[in-house]
Amino acid sequence: MRRLTFWLILGTAIALIGLWAGCGGGGNSNEILIGEYSAMTGTTATFGQSTHRGLMMAVDECNAAGGVLGKKIRLLTEDTQSKPEEAATAVTKLITRDGVKAVIGEVSSSRSLAAAPICQANGIPMVSNASTNPEVTKKGDYIFRVCYIDPFQGEVMARFAYNTLGIRKAAILKDIKNDYSIGLAQYFEETFVKLGGQVVATQAYSEGDIDFKAQLTALKSAEPEAVIVPGYYTEAALIVKQARELNMTIPFIGGDGWDSAKLVEIGGQAMNNTFFSTAYTADDPDSIVQNFVTKYTSRYNEKPDAFAALGYDAGLILFDAVRRAGSTDGPALRDALKTTRDVRGVTGSITIDADRNARKPIVIIAVVDGKMTYKETIQP
Amino acid sequence: MKQHRSKVYLLLALVAAGILSKFETSISPYYFQIIIYIGINVILASSLNLINGFAGQFSLGHAGFMALGAYTSAVITSSLHLTPGSAASYPMFAAALIAGGLVASIFGLLVGIPSLRLKGDYLAITTLGLGEIIRVIIQSLDFLGAARGFTGIAKLADFFWVYAVVAVVIFTIANLVRSTYGKGFLAVRDDEIAAEAVGVDATRYKIVAFITGAFFAGIAGGLYAHFVTYINPSQFGFLRSFEIIVMVVVGGMGNIAGVILAAAVLTILPEALRAVAQYRMVLYAFLLIVIMISRPQGLFGAKLDWGRLWRWIGRRPSPPAEGKA
Numbered sequence: 001m002r003r004l005t006f007w008l009i010l011g012t013a014i015a016l017i018g019l020w021a022g023c024g025g026g027g028n029s030n031e032i033l034i035g036e037y038s039a040m041t042g043t044t045a046t047f048g049q050s051t052h053r054g055l056m057m058a059v060d061e062c063n064a065a066g067g068v069l070g071k072k073i074r075l076l077t078e079d080t081q082s083k084p085e086e087a088a089t090a091v092t093k094l095i096t097r098d099g100v101k102a103v104i105g106e107v108s109s110s111r112s113l114a115a116a117p118i119c120q121a122n123g124i125p126m127v128s129n130a131s132t133n134p135e136v137t138k139k140g141d142y143i144f145r146v147c148y149i150d151p152f153q154g155e156v157m158a159r160f161a162y163n164t165l166g167i168r169k170a171a172i173l174k175d176i177k178n179d180y181s182i183g184l185a186q187y188f189e190e191t192f193v194k195l196g197g198q199v200v201a202t203q204a205y206s207e208g209d210i211d212f213k214a215q216l217t218a219l220k221s222a223e224p225e226a227v228i229v230p231g232y233y234t235e236a237a238l239i240v241k242q243a244r245e246l247n248m249t250i251p252f253i254g255g256d257g258w259d260s261a262k263l264v265e266i267g268g269q270a271m272n273n274t275f276f277s278t279a280y281t282a283d284d285p286d287s288i289v290q291n292f293v294t295k296y297t298s299r300y301n302e303k304p305d306a307f308a309a310l311g312y313d314a315g316l317i318l319f320d321a322v323r324r325a326g327s328t329d330g331p332a333l334r335d336a337l338k339t340t341r342d343v344r345g346v347t348g349s350i351t352i353d354a355d356r357n358a359r360k361p362i363v364i365i366a367v368v369d370g371k372m373t374y375k376e377t378i379q380p
Numbered sequence: 381m382k383q384h385r386s387k388v389y390l391l392l393a394l395v396a397a398g399i400l401s402k403f404e405t406s407i408s409p410y411y412f413q414i415i416i417y418i419g420i421n422v423i424l425a426s427s428l429n430l431i432n433g434f435a436g437q438f439s440l441g442h443a444g445f446m447a448l449g450a451y452t453s454a455v456i457t458s459s460l461h462l463t464p465g466s467a468a469s470y471p472m473f474a475a476a477l478i479a480g481g482l483v484a485s486i487f488g489l490l491v492g493i494p495s496l497r498l499k500g501d502y503l504a505i506t507t508l509g510l511g512e513i514i515r516v517i518i519q520s521l522d523f524l525g526a527a528r529g530f531t532g533i534a535k536l537a538d539f540f541w542v543y544a545v546v547a548v549v550i551f552t553i554a555n556l557v558r559s560t561y562g563k564g565f566l567a568v569r570d571d572e573i574a575a576e577a578v579g580v581d582a583t584r585y586k587i588v589a590f591i592t593g594a595f596f597a598g599i600a601g602g603l604y605a606h607f608v609t610y611i612n613p614s615q616f617g618f619l620r621s622f623e624i625i626v627m628v629v630v631g632g633m634g635n636i637a638g639v640i641l642a643a644a645v646l647t648i649l650p651e652a653l654r655a656v657a658q659y660r661m662v663l664y665a666f667l668l669i670v671i672m673i674s675r676p677q678g679l680f681g682a683k684l685d686w687g688r689l690w691r692w693i694g695r696r697p698s699p700p701a702e703g704k705a
Contacts, residue, residue, distance in 0.1 A: 088610070113610055
């Protein structure tokens with residue numbers, strides 16, 4: 001019996017390895033292979049799933065309209081398990097074994113940073129959908145992004161807090177483990193202080209923490225008028241919930257890491273009087289946005305979040321560049337991506353600047369009565 | 381005599397690694413990357429095997445030692461601005477790797493002395509804590525890139541470096557545990573009290589195991605850093621330690637050949653399972669469970685050597701699949 005099991009395992013292993021070594025490669029001449037590496041599983045899986053769905057919509061729409069250069073787009077997706085080393089492996093596989101012409105991904109800056117040097121070394125353009133850390137596109141001239149960068153987002157958050165909410169004394173509660181959170185906190189503080197505000201206290205937590213009362217109590221004693229929580233939605237929702245239990249009724253402000261339906265699912269009514277900046281909102285009356293929302297909702301049975309929109313736009317600017325380049329050659333595609341001007345995407349009009357970052361408007365969302373509602377749009 | 385023969389093997393392995401590394405550009409970079417990962421995982425699993433398998437200590441902090449080696453060597457090569465291919469890069473890279481290994485083993489010693497007086501579960505928890513402490517400290521040091529990670533490491537590790545270290549690790553550990561001195565590891569593992577009673581200094585043996593294991597884990601970390609060229613503290617979390625432990629357990633605690641094969645198989649498996657997309661880690665875990673139920677002593681048991689494995693698999697002269705790895 002044991003021997004039988006052993007042979008079964010061995011057989012499966014051989015079959016799998018054979019399958020793995022044998023398949024892949026190629027694509028035919030009527031297809032353009034595009035690679036996507038995305039966090040389909042792991043800690044940031046909801047982001048990865050959303051960007052993937054958005055991108056799938058862009059691909060299908062493009063193919064339905066006849067594809068680009070007379071060819072169909074074929075998307076190959078690899079999971080990164082939300083781990084940087086997996087991102088490096090996945091991208092190496094996509095480029096060297098599958099022969100993709102361009103790579104799209106990733107949400108997390110640390111994973112994009114692991115993958116970017118590989119794309120650069122192979123001369124394959126990479127379009128990041130949601131990595132906001134400035135370092136990512138500094139990895140080389142083949143690396144682009146469709147989202148805004150942390151300095152801009154931090155600046156907008158500070159301007160919003162200072163001008164719109166009239167905050168003068170702010171406190172920061174950041175995720176010490178997360179480069180995104182640290183960066184955003186830093187850029188917020190820089191602008192906020194420049195505007196004349198004051199950061200009265202800074203506390204830290206780590207992704208995965210569930211009790212924040214100690215940090216919140218310390219922040220409360222500094223008497224801030226608002227707390228900035230530049231982290232992800234899970235912790236942010238718990239933080240706000242526990243703050244309300246401590247009778248902190250002041251506004252809480254976050255970045256696009258908050259943008260998930262889970263935020264109000266976890267936080268509920270406690271989330272009232274919180275604000276966050278993001279790339280897009282489904283409430284935007286713009287016809288392109290509404291068209292996207294309708295199609296996405298009917299396909300996936302849920303409202304698209306900002307990551308879905310960014311995933312869609314990443315596909316959009318890439319296909320636009322392929323069309324303008326007239327080829328899928330690495331250098332030609334790179335040059336076309338560099339000259340992307342005013343492409344009307346779901347997240348606004350996208351222009352790629354000299355640093356290969358996107359310049360585009362930013363949206364502020366307010367939670368009112370347990371629901372996310374559109375507050376205002378801030379232009380670059 | 382046996383000692384002498386194994387030295388010849390080591391020399392042959394080093395030469396083979398040198399020759400084979402000339403062909404590394406002729407293989408697809410994706411497969412090449414996996415071959416390198418196999419080598420690094422063999423080093424990690426073999427060095428942990430010394431601690432967990434031979435000395436019988438349950439360490440959960442191997443990723444921490446790996447992180448120390450990775451960051452130390454990365455800081456050294458980055459500050460020297462080594463470029464791959466230049467003549468100076470080879471000795472300096474070797475020195476950086478050894479420095480990384482030494483830092484890791486110093487940590488192994490520092491924490492080892494007090495914590496090795498603990499046994500079983502308590503030791504496991506202590507080493508787990510150590511690994512996390514190392515990671516969190518790195519995460520908060522800005523000159524190491526903190527949570528952003530350390531970027532721009534020169535790609536110095538190639539086939540030769542990785543597999544030369546693999547050869548040295550296997551040579552060292554095999555000779556260590558087969559020597560008269562090394563019997564002490566097994567004595568400590570099998571019955572610590574009895575070993576002490578006959579004059580085996582158990583604590584000393586445990587510390588030697590920890591220092592040696594940590595040293596090679598540090599070198600593996602250095603190789604990893606200089607192959608991936610980007611390191612991030614999140615790569616060295618306790619899940620990484622668990623992955624290495626799984627390799628040791630699946631290969632058979634204290635079985636050198638088994639652990640090498642397990643490291644290779646378990647590195648290839650997640651890649652081979654890419655076909656099933658997001659279900660692959662479920663399938664991977666499921667296969668681990670099946671292996672543990674059908675072979676609780678590890679795929680190759682504690683004592684099975686190549687010859688016995690051959691006979692056990694059957695009379696048919698078909699090579700085992702893992703041999704392909």
